Amino acid sequence: MxxxxxxxxxxxxxxxxxxxxxxxxxxxxxxxxxxxRTPEEILDAVGKSLAPMGPFDAGLDLCCGTGAGMEVLRGLCRGSVTGVDISAGMLAVGRARLGGALGGARGPAVAFVRADARSLPFGGAFDLVVSFGAFGHFLPRELPGLFAGVHAVLRPGGRFAFPITAPPRAGSPWYWALLGFDTVMRVRNAVRRPTFVMYYRTFRLGDVLSELARAGFRTELHPLTGFGRRGDGSPRARMVVATRADGPAGGRGRGPVVTSPPAT
Incomplete structure (x- = not known):
């Protein structure tokens, strides 16, 4: 298929x-x-938008899958790149793709760690955390714990970045397709265990920004202009950049700041 x-x-x-x-x-x-798999166009756009904010030392790809996002991190980080995922099979493919640990003159050291993103086995070791296409696997009630965990593994001033696309227009073919998919998944999870959580309509920008602020982040929205704009002038795709404020998680964040994309 x-x-x-x-x-x-x-x-x-x-x-x-x-x-x-x-x-x-x-x-x-x-x-x-x-x-x-996250399209190369999105990976490239996020990498180009993050580049002026670096260089970074240590980067983490949250829910790394087969390592597509780690390729982005390898171009942004000087010291180390780590991928974390719950699937041993996905990690094995990622290791094979990226050739295991690299370092020295050839680039940052690369490591893969099997763990649940909701319980990350790291201290405050990273300057940059990225994630691509994984948030549909988390229920809305899990976002506070997920974001608090990311906050904890970032050094003060570290950034958490991910792309987010605008929802399809109500009544459009994509709207009905995503609604139908989510409905089928909810029925499946109501009648079968274990559940397979994958919903396309639960990761809403307003809710995400509120939860990031609660976790202690201040957030900026960077339009990914290469994907165009909707009829109302809003961008079809944005990059969320959440910066860890000094101090522990829990209330030091502020509302989002909408900025122009960095020059590339």
Whole structure:
């Protein structure tokens, strides 16, 4: 399905009826041949927008999958790049793609860690955390703990960056497609265990900004202008950059600041 190298419809059905962890273990060998992988256009846009804010020393790719985001981090970080994911299968593919640990003159050291993003096994060791396409796997009630965990692994002044796209126009074909997908997933999770959490309509920008502020971040929105604008003039895609304020998480953040994209 999708390409001759991609998963079959039966393989996708088996994945959807599994847990998140086991489902991605099954999908891992063919994941990079599906539309689920973050497009290169988004990866490149985020990398170019972050570059003027660096250089960074240590970077973390949250829910790294097969390591597409780690390629972005390797161009931004001088010291080390770490990927964390709950799926051992996805990590194995990522290790094979990036060639294991690299360092010295060839670039930053690269490491892969198997862990749950809701319970990160790191101290305040990172200057930059990125994430691409993973937030649909977290329920809205899990965002406070997720963002607090990211806050804890960042050094003071460290940044948490991720792209977010505008929702489709109500009544458009994409609107109905995403609504239908989310409805099917909710029915599936109501009647089958373990659940497979993957919702496309629960990660709303307003809620995200509020939770980031509660976790102790101050946030900026950088339009990714290469993706155009909607009819109302708002950008189709933005990069959220949340900066860790000094002190512990919990209330030191402030509301979002909308900025122009950095010069590239």
């Amino acid at each position: 999708f390409t001759p190298q991609g998963p079959t419809l039966r393989e996708l059905a088996v994945q959807a009826l599994s847990s998140i962890e086991h489902g991605y273990d099954l999908l891992a060998p063919k994941f990079d041949h599906t539309p689920f």
